[in-house]
Amino acid sequence: MIKKTPQTVILLNFGCPDIQQLARAIRANHIYTMVMPWTTPLARVMQEEPVGLILCRDPRAQEHPREKEAFQKAGVPILCLEDGSLDAQAALAFCREECGCQGLWRMEAFLEEAVQEVRQQVGDKKVVLGLSGGVDSSVAAALIHRAIGKQLTCVFVNHGLLRLGEPEQVQSVFRDAFDMNLVYVDASDRFLDKLLGVTEPERKRKIIGAEFIQVFAEAAAKVDAPFLGQGSIYPDFLESIPLDGDPKGVIKSHHNVGGLPEKMDFQLVEPLARLFKDEVREVGRLLGLPPVMIDRQPFPGPSLGVRCVGEVRREYLRMLREADAIFTEELRASGWYAKTWQAFAAFLPVKSVGMHEGQRRYGYTIALRAIQTSDAVTAQVVHLPWDLLEKVACRIPQEVEGISRVVFDCTPKPPATIEWE
Numbered sequence: 001m002i003k004k005t006p007q008t009v010i011l012l013n014f015g016c017p018d019i020q021q022l023a024r025a026i027r028a029n030h031i032y033t034m035v036m037p038w039t040t041p042l043a044r045v046m047q048e049e050p051v052g053l054i055l056c057r058d059p060r061a062q063e064h065p066r067e068k069e070a071f072q073k074a075g076v077p078i079l080c081l082e083d084g085s086l087d088a089q090a091a092l093a094f095c096r097e098e099c100g101c102q103g104l105w106r107m108e109a110f111l112e113e114a115v116q117e118v119r120q121q122v123g124d125k126k127v128v129l130g131l132s133g134g135v136d137s138s139v140a141a142a143l144i145h146r147a148i149g150k151q152l153t154c155v156f157v158n159h160g161l162l163r164l165g166e167p168e169q170v171q172s173v174f175r176d177a178f179d180m181n182l183v184y185v186d187a188s189d190r191f192l193d194k195l196l197g198v199t200e201p202e203r204k205r206k207i208i209g210a211e212f213i214q215v216f217a218e219a220a221a222k223v224d225a226p227f228l229g230q231g232s233i234y235p236d237f238l239e240s241i242p243l244d245g246d247p248k249g250v251i252k253s254h255h256n257v258g259g260l261p262e263k264m265d266f267q268l269v270e271p272l273a274r275l276f277k278d279e280v281r282e283v284g285r286l287l288g289l290p291p292v293m294i295d296r297q298p299f300p301g302p303s304l305g306v307r308c309v310g311e312v313r314r315e316y317l318r319m320l321r322e323a324d325a326i327f328t329e330e331l332r333a334s335g336w337y338a339k340t341w342q343a344f345a346a347f348l349p350v351k352s353v354g355m356h357e358g359q360r361r362y363g364y365t366i367a368l369r370a371i372q373t374s375d376a377v378t379a380q381v382v383h384l385p386w387d388l389l390e391k392v393a394c395r396i397p398q399e400v401e402g403i404s405r406v407v408f409d410c411t412p413k414p415p416a417t418i419e420w421e
């Protein structure tokens with residue numbers, strides 16, 4: 001996963017919560033950094049041939065004995081930063097002045113290297129990749145395709161819970177524009193039949209997740225590829241490394257595609273494993289992916305399944321899709337799409353009385369949500385302009401058959417969660 005890159009500075013993490021932000025700030029200045037937990041053996045650290053080490057610790061924490069070891073044996077310049085003073089300027093000055101970093105890390109060069117690396121790893125074998133249409137899997141697909149062309153087959157599963165136009169868009173970009181081998185599996189009926197009558201959110205998630213693995217595994221088996229391409233990115237790995245060697249310290253476990261059964265025995269191809277999200281977007285732009293695919297907001301795995309509150313029915317999904325598309329269209333037109341981390345519609349199976357073309361209409365409810373966050377652990381509500389909200393609130397009941405009322409969810413996280421379910 002990790003390879004040698006010239007002029008690497010290593011951040012050794014002694015329990016510093018802001019270390020990812022620091023790494024990103026240094027990389028934004030074209031200096032390549034890697035984060036490693038303090039438990040990494042020094043020999044492993046030195047394998048990367050770093051030109052400097054930055055020790056990042058929590059000032060509440062006592063100096064750790066391993067710090068001394070690193071100091072004494074590394075033989076490269078060392079900077080010690082404490083959490084409260086995680087000063088990117090100081091770190092950058094250290095990299096440039098003491099480590100001699102020239103700031104030569106460029107995405108163009110990364111892309112070239114990554115393409116070569118994929119070719120080398122895969123040889124003349126085949127790769128299968130589960131394409132969700134999200135940023136990471138799309139960029140991984142485009143990169144692997146640049147490396148090995150038709151040896152890559154992407155599998156796109158339509159589980160019937162996608163947003164308006166999504167299946168068409170993914171096919172038009174990847175099959176038509178990029179000329180990729182794309183297997184499109186319309187499994188909508190399979191998923192939606194299984195979900196009928198199910199109202200409990202976690203149960204819905206389990207059904208969608210299990211069905212997804214099954215459908216993907218069936219399609220992947222037909223490709224008969226020894227390699228599985230994945231869009232795992234650097235934070236996926238960082239968050240799965242226990243800081244102190246204790247697995248309880250894991251923030252998020254890194255799994256391959258939705259937890260594919262291990263017996264499938266794929267070798268993984270993960271060309272984005274060294275990149276942060278903003279770097280993945282830059283690579284996507286270099287690869288020629290359209291902005292609409294690169295700049296999109298995060299979308300949950302269970303998709304509209306957790307935005308259709310309670311039971312998921314085809315008719316509810318139709319209303320939700322149309323309403324969400326109107327909201328997104330207005331957000332984009334007003335420039336607010338780029339200024340929100342996530343903004344979406346949720347369907348509420350609550351009926352109320354409304355008026356449509358002079359007639360009484362007893363219809364359902366759409367909730368609008370717009371939030372800003374840096375890590376999705378807490379989130380603030382975005383104060384969208386009232387004019388914009390009012391326009392969307394008028395358009396949805398006018399244009400979406402079956403909706404009579406629109407509400408705005410003004411609850412931060414906590415006490416609410418971002419999704420309704």
Ligand code: XMP
Nearest residue numbers: 205298299300301302376413417418419420
């Ligand atoms: P919550 O609702 O927990 O959401 O505040 C936090 C972030 O996670 C996304 N989310 C999910 N993503 N599978 C996913 O892949 C899920 O089951 C899931 N539930 C929530 C949500 O969209 C938000 O970005």
